[in-house]
Amino acid sequence: MDAHLPSALHDAMSTRLGDGWLTGEACRPFGGDDSRRWAMPAAVALPRTQDDVVAVVRACRSHRVPxxxxxAGTGTTGAAVPTQGGVVVSFARMDRVVDIRAADRCVVVQPGVLNGELQLALAPHGLFWPPDPSSADACSVGGNLATNAGGPRAVKYGTARDNVLGLVAVTGAGDLIRCGGAYTKDATGYDLTHLIVGSEGTLAIIVEATLKLAPRPRAQAGLRVLYRDAATAAAAVSRIMARPATPAMLEFMDRSAIALIRHNGSDVPEAGAMLLVEADGDEDTLPYALQALADAAEGDGMMALDVAADGSARDRLWAxxxxxSPALRTIRPGKINEDVVVPVSRIPDLVAAMEALSVDAALPIVVFGHAGNGNLHVNIMYDDGDADETARAQAALPKVFARVLALDGTLSGEHGIGLSKRDYMADAFSAATLDAMHAVKVALDPDGILNPGKVLPPREAL
Amino acid sequence: MDAHLPSALHDAMSTRLGDGWLTGEACRPFGGDDSRRWAMPAAVALPRTQDDVVAVVRACRSHRVPxxxxxAGTGTTGAAVPTQGGVVVSFARMDRVVDIRAADRCVVVQPGVLNGELQLALAPHGLFWPPDPSSADACSVGGNLATNAGGPRAVKYGTARDNVLGLVAVTGAGDLIRCGGAYTKDATGYDLTHLIVGSEGTLAIIVEATLKLAPRPRAQAGLRVLYRDAATAAAAVSRIMARPATPAMLEFMDRSAIALIRHNGSDVPEAGAMLLVEADGDEDTLPYALQALADAAEGDGMMALDVAADGSARDRLWAxxxxxSPALRTIRPGKINEDVVVPVSRIPDLVAAMEALSVDAALPIVVFGHAGNGNLHVNIMYDDGDADETARAQAALPKVFARVLALDGTLSGEHGIGLSKRDYMADAFSAATLDAMHAVKVALDPDGILNPGKVLPPREAL
Incomplete structure (x- = not known):
């Protein structure tokens, strides 16, 4: 047992949870995430019921233990890393699909179910849950909700926050609260549901969610469109988004991303920018939707447009x-990947700023991502075995955020804040706005035991 | 000047706001809404700037004045009625469309702009803001946001909460906060934007909003479908909602609503239930969408289906x-209209429960509304000049809410809570959930000066 854990807490939890209470070396796999950060938990709880979670929170609160x-530990910001010790609550044993309500277009789940498993369970009903992070096969729905995860489909279907109807959660006060439900319209009291989504376990712990589902489209088709430069590609993005039929995906690659995949053997021609556009729908209407998207994609600066109407052509396009991502590793082993957001009209400014920053820092910076949402992944590439490159990469990062905020953008569109972006929050928000967020934190977690040190900068730093 | 207003507050506001500070009889028009409630404000402030609003809140806070x-005073729940006196802040002079950002598919507005005026300003850009309450010509965007207003289009496009990207607001602490912005994806800190929407002016006062826009569809067409009973109509709603192409509207009328419009001269045949379904999109694809909706509408219990493919046929259908609403007045002068929500699969149970309640109460109860969202308007009709009928109507109301909650529904889908449903909140939420809402209220409005007595039941009542 960890020396930092009060023995009364250990005894009570060990009795209640049995083999669902881990201490010592068994906790090691529960200490890290995809941010490369790691810290040893004092203990790990594997609850089986909502009441178990209430018991853990109340016990920890009475001892002021984090x-x-x-x-599933696939986060990229350190949000799930127990940097101040305490008890990690893993939802590995609360991973059931509780109730598929096809007639209500929603599903009730426990937080530990994997995104990919949920999609498999929904497929026979002709339904899916829209959030599609690249880690979908390995990430949990609870984590998707905690970070407000997205993915390419968000341009049409929204992010995790847009696709949750209700939650059952345990606040930092140890209270089980229930908000929302199996309905899509709600003007009854305060919207705690959407507040808790994206709060990264700092306001309440989600123990059950009612998720909004979408009907599975019967057909898909795609376009690959090359442009002279980022400015003409971004203008096309605005034209495409002005159409009544929103594309199902609208992905962007900058000049350096195209050069990189060409260098690695892709058949994409040389260009200043590329859009990958996907339409979905019924077989009857898809050709029209694709034609409308192609019409909108065409304009000043367009160099080439390829249609992928069938499955294998579409696979080649998305290849x-x-x-x-694999190609990025071939240029440098180290990567700082930030999922910044700017207004769509500012995409060219962002790309130009990143090109200038790449020259300044003497490091490759590759920009690609979800253009329809203005949510671009900025990848600063460096050799993490080279102290000088590492220092230059780290020095470039604050400049990325400064450029994004100067363009009226924000720090994260789908990864969240966690630890890695926490200290930029005071640049993104006014002191008064951060004060309001802190006040909400105290309201739901009066003793500050839920994931301390994440999302909000410490009060004394303000 | 009202005797209840501290003279220091009056003098300071009068100096700052000039003719934008009203007292005495001039306040009378600012005391009511469409709930038939009215109370005299101690004063009315008509701010012109965000700083004016900050000054009003800070001055009122220092004197503990509500x-x-x-x-625009079109609310139906008494939420804007100053039942505890204090200062009414009217946004009649903050009514500008600040910035139409067509390339970013959003618009920045002041809260006082009317919904209908905003739509006119957006039309030349081929865009619209989806919330379409029946009062659209007369209601303000700020009020739409405060109540999370909806309308028939919400089934496809969402409610006010789903169509706001960012807010500038003044908390009860007198702080100007800024959250969200001109982008559609955000995983940066706590989602205060969606929390403030629907909070009816009890958490913060919205002084600017960035609204998400949708491209105007180029064509519309409709279906009128009659069913044997509510159960077969509700099954059709689930089939329609399971299609990839969500209808733009999906309205329901029960047997008594159909009988009523027939009695008033409508050419609708006799039936147990009716659906009005609308598709929107491009000219090319609309016929397919309409056919798909017609296919889904067909099934057990369907009695007749009429297509309204062109403008005049569509007008007749929606007539x-x-x-x-006018026909309702012909059966009784008094009406209690509640916009309850149930899961779509529970619509038949709700309709059956209202039929039974109508018999019990010996009063007509007419049910119609937004079937795709399970958001039905239950209208208890009574003669408000008849004390006995009035008493029976008032006694029936709690039974409506009890039935709705027993069906896992909720109190309001688009009107909000205000005063009229406040005392049912303890039936809709657990004590722990209401405690969490109260804690959030205290966090953003520490002295309880923002719209006191609305939304949440008083603490002592819990």
């Missing part, structure tokens, strides 16, 4: 996008 | 819906 809710 | 934010 609680860190954990999904270019999938090739990108 | 502040009631007011849009039946529009005829309903």
């Amino acid at each position: 609680i860190i809710a954990r999904g 270019a996008r999938r090739a990108l | 502040i009631i934010a007011r849009g 039946a819906r529009r005829a309903l």
Whole structure:
């Protein structure tokens, strides 16, 4: 047992949870996430019921011990890392699809179910849950909700926050609260549901969610469109988004991303920018939707447009996008990947600013991502074995955020804040706005035991 | 000057706001809304700037004087009525469309702009703001946000909460906060934007909003479908909502609503239930969408289906819906209209429960509304000059809410809570959930000056 854990807490939890209470070396796998950060938990709880979670929170509160809710550990910001010790609550044993309500287009789930498993369970009903982070096969729905995860489909279907109807959660006061339900319209009291989504386990711990579902489209088709430069591609994004039929995906790659996949053998021609556009719908209407998107994609600066109407052509088209992450590793082993957001009309300014920053820092910076939402992934590439490159990469990061905020953008569109962006929050928000967020934190977690040190900068730093 | 207003507050506001500070009889028009409630404000402030609003809130806070934010006074719950006196803040002079950002598919507005005026300003850009309450020509965007207003289009496009990207607001602490912005994806800190929407001026006063826009569809067409009973109509609603192409409207009328419009001269045949379904989109694809909706509408219990493919046929179709509210007045002068919500699959149970309640209460109860969202308007009709009928209507109301909650529904889908449903909140939420809402209220309005007595039941009542 960890020396930092009060023995009364240990005894009570050990009795209640049995083999669902881990201490010592068994806790090691529950200490890290995809941010490369890691810290040893004092203990790990594996609750089986909502009441178990209430019991853990109340016990921890009475001893002022931190609680860190954990999904599948695929987060990129350190949000699930127990940097101040305490008890990690893993939802590995609360992973059931509780109730598929096809007639109500919603599903009730426990937080530990994996996104990919949920999609498999929904498929026979002709339904899906829209959030599609690249880690979908490995990430949990609870983690998706905690970070407000997105993915390419968000341009049409929204993010996790847009696709949740209700929650059952345990506040930092140890109270089980229930908000929303199996309905899509709600003007009854305060919207705690959407407040808790994206709060990264700092306001309340989600123990059950009612998720909004979408009907599975029967057909898909795609376009690959090359442009002279980022400015003409961004103008096309605005034209495409002005159409009544929103594309199902609208992905962007900048000049350096295209050069990279070409260098790695892709058949994409040389260009200043590329859009990958996907339409979905019924077989009857898809050709029209694709034609409308193609019409909107055409304009000043367009160099080439390829249609992928069938499955194999579509696979080839998206192969270019999938090739990108592995290709990044071939230029430098180290990568700082930030999922910044700017207004769509500011995409060219962002790309130009990143090109200038790349020259300044003498490091490759590759920009690609979800253009329809203005949510671009800025990848600063560096050799993490080279102290000088590492220092230059780290020095470039605050400049990325400064440029994004100067363009009226924000720090994160789908990864969240966690630890890695926490200290930029005071640049993104006024002191009064951060004060209001702190006040909400205290309201739901009066003793500050839920995931301390994450999302909001410490009060004394303000 | 009202005797209840501290003279220091009066003098300071009178100096700052000039003719934008009203007292005495001039306040009379600012004391009521469409709930038939009215109370005399101690004073009315007509701010011109965000700083004016900050000054009003800070001055009122220092004197512990209530502040009631007011849009256009079309609310139905008494939320804008100054039942505890204090200063009504009217946004009649903050009514500008600040910035139409067509390329970013959003618009920045002041809260006092009317919904209908905003739509006119957006039309030349081929865009619209989706919330479409029946009072659209007369209601303000600020009021729409405060109540999370909806309308028939919400089934496809969402409510006010789903169509706001960012807010500038003044908390009860007198702080100007800014959250969200001109982007559609945000995982940066706590979502105060969606929390403030629907809080009816009790958490913060909205002074500017960035609204999400949708492209105007180029064509519309409709279906009128008659069913044997509510159960077969509700099954059709689930089938329609399971299609990839969500209808733009999906309205329901029960047997008594159909009988009523028939009695008033409508050409609708006799039936147990009716659906009005609308598709929107491009000219190319609309016929397919309409056919798909017709296919889904067909099934057990369907009696007749009429297509309204062109403008005049569509007008005739929707005329039946529009005829309903005036027709209601012909059966009884008094009406209690509640916009309850149930899961779509529970619509038949709700309709059956209201039929039984109508018999019990010996009063007509007419049910119609937004079936795709399970958001039905239950109208208890009574003669408000008849003490016995009035008493029976008032006694029936709690039974309506009890039935709705027993069906896992909620109190309001688009009107909000205000005063009229406040005392049912303890039936809709657990004590712990209401405690959490109260804690959030205290966090953003520490002295309880923002619209006191609305939304949440008083603490001592819990």
